[in-house]
């Protein structure tokens with residue numbers, strides 16, 4: 001069961017540099033270069049309409065989720081990762097639920113995301129929280145790596 005604290009990274013917060021540094025280190029470890037935001041993380045986060053939640057355990061970042069809301073109609077989950085030694089303890093699920101809630105309160109109609117179908121843990125987690133596969137996009141990440149486009153719709157009544 002996840003016990004870490006979920007925090008929201010705030011612009012100008014005193015721990016910004018340390019948190020970004022931890023996340024960039026994880027990005028480099030977890031994602032291949034073409035899928036990693038390691039080089040552009042700082043820039044991405046400074047964009048308007050972009051949020052980042054992270055869970056902290058023993059003074060370090062255990063996992064993070066990045067999301068954005070480009071319009072009032074839809075939001076995207078742009079990153080989700082948990083450090084290897086903290087996996088299968090519920091952190092990913094808690095982070096994703098928290099990000100969904102953040103998007104929900106903006107009244108968007110849909111949250112979408114892309115995920116490599118070979119990432120079974122992530123695909124299972126997204127399905128568990130109600131995301132459905134919309135399409136398989138050939139060559140999305142690289143010529144030989146495809147992506148599922150997945151979405152979660154909200155009742156807007």
Ligand SMILES: CC(C)(COP(=O)(O)OP(=O)(O)OC[C@H]1O[C@@H](n2cnc3c(N)ncnc32)[C@H](O)[C@@H]1OP(=O)(O)O)[C@@H](O)C(=O)NCCC(=O)NCCS
Nearest residue numbers: 080081082087088089090091092093119121122124125128
């Ligand atoms: C995907 C990821 C974030 C899951 O984090 P986690 O903290 O280990 O996940 P949780 O413990 O919260 O598990 C929640 C659900 O995810 C799914 N899941 C997680 N790990 C799984 C695994 N190894 N095999 C199958 N399903 C898995 C299950 O549906 C699980 O629910 P259950 O416990 O009821 O079976 C983590 O595996 C990860 O960082 N993977 C590498 C990065 C990645 O693929 N990111 C997504 C693409 S952007």
